[in-house]
Each structure stands twice: as C-alpha cells, then as structure tokens.
Amino acid sequence: MKSRLIFVLAITAYIIPSFAFNNYLWGEISGNDYILAKDKVSKAFFVGLVQTKKYVFKQKDNLNALTITAIKITDKKEKNGATAELLSGGPGSKGATILFQSKRGYGINDVVEIWGR
Template sequence: MAKTINTVTLLGLFICCALVTSVYGGNDYLWGEIGPNDYHLAKDTVSKAFFVGLVQTKKYVFKQKNDLNALTITAIKVTDKKKSNGATAVLTSGGPGSKGATIVFTSERGSGIKDLVEIWGR
C-alpha cells in the first residue's frame, strides 16, 4: 500500500512540475551555433507594452552598415525576459549564413514583449 501511495505521489509531483514549467517557462531560441572565434555583432532588447485583450507584434531587423565588409551571421540567440506569458519569435528572413536578419515577435493575448536578441558572426 505504501509503495502505491509513493508512486502516485511522485507521479503527481512530476505532472505538477511539468505544468509549472510549461506555464512559466520562457520562449528562448537559438538559431545557428556560437563558435569560439565569432564576434558579438549585436545585443538589443526588443520590448512592447501589453494592451488588455490584444496580441502584440514587433519586428526586429538587423542590418550591417557596410555591405562590403559585413560579417556573416553564425548564430542568433533570443532570451525571453518575461517569467510568464513570454512572446514567440520567428526568424522570417536572413539569419545564420547571411548578412542580416529579421525576427518577428508575437505576444500572448493581453501580454507584452520583452526579449534580448544577441547576434554573432565572423
């Protein structure tokens, strides 16, 4: 009997932990691979305030100034700074292997956007 209770208790705790992680976990992304010889090209915060009942979107565009000497992107890392209801990020153009990138962020309904974008290249 005690063995059954312990198994049920452990299973219940596991399910609770999984639910808490899915509800409160951030939406972090990594496109590409950060190498030891890569340069940190950009570090920007993308944010947009919440508005009750609406889904917020924001476009982030990374362009290098000098196309002739532009470095090739090797990795893009997006870190969600919200503890709950974080935004999703979609790499819509460019990214690793190219000279620029466009990322579109979409919040959950009634939530805002607060993400850190870091870009590496060589």
C-alpha cells in the same frame, strides 16, 4: 498507484510550461565570433490584444559585412513571454528579420544578440 502517477504527470505538465522561458539559439557561437548587435526588443502589454514586433538586423556596408553565425534571444519575462520566429536571413547570411509575438494580454521583453565573423 497508477492514478497517483497520472495525477503527478498531469500537474507537472500544467506547471512546468508556466515557468518556461522562450529563449532561442539559432546557429552556434564559437570562440572566433564577434557580437554584431545586442538590442532590447520590447512592447508594452495591452489588455486583450496580442502584441507583435518585427526586429530587422541589417549591416551598413554590404561589401565588408560579416556573416551571421548565431542569433541568441533571451526572454526577460518569467512567464508568459513572447515567441520569436526567424522570418528571413539568420546564420549563414548577412542580415536577419525576426518576428516577436506575445500571448494575448501580455507584452514583449526580449534581448537579441547577433553573432558573426
């Protein structure tokens, strides 16, 4: 019985991450927030290479710029999606820089939504 439980847990630990999406939410979206930007971030795969792409959100008018309250990233790949790292800015600031990195041999296909007020 104990070995069967360990076997089921090992299989589950192997299978679940392969179907996991790399979705992210930094901050909180409330009813008063506006969508400041919605962009698709993509980069084609190349055999044997890790793909990276930097996404920069910058508002044109710094004096009237809105404050970011949330950043939502939706992974459009069913498996082997890219990871995202918030390098600078984000919730509480006026801009943001996000670095996307794929797994080796895979591409990037994400949607970034920037919310603010």
